[in-house]
Amino acid sequence: MATSKLQALWNHPAGPKTIHFWAPTFKWGISIANIADFAKPPENISYPQQIAVTATGIIWSRYSTVITPKNWNLFSVNVAMAGTGIYQLSRKIKNDYFQEGEPVAAKE
Known part of the structure; x- marks a missing residue:
């Protein structure tokens, strides 16, 4: 049973023999880096970067279905x-x- 499931994954059109497998697999690095940044102070978070990550996630989630x-x-x-x-x-x-x-005043 396990062998047939592994063989099915191996031979799938989006399986490990294609770029359709490896591109999303390496894309996990972005999510892992974002999780690591949960410890980063919020002042150091970039709006453009996080908007891009969020928009990419939403758009491509839909596309992948x-x-x-x-x-x-x-x-x-x-x-x-x-x-x-x-x-x-x-x-x-x-x-x-x-x-x-109260907001902290900027130091001059």
Whole structure:
């Protein structure tokens, strides 16, 4: 049973013998880096970068469900990208616009 599942993955049109497998696999590095940045202070988060990560995740998640053959590796990595991007944007927005207390004056 396990051999046939492994063989099916190996011979799938989006399997490890094609770029359709390796491109999304390496794209996981972006999501992992974004997760590592959860420890980064919100002041150091970039709006353009996180908007790009989020938009890419949302757009390509949708695309990966309409192409043939279905590429679930592409779908999962883009859902992860959208999720981490939304989380980082929420941290940045919360810090910039909803921070409790008075804003800290800039030092001259």
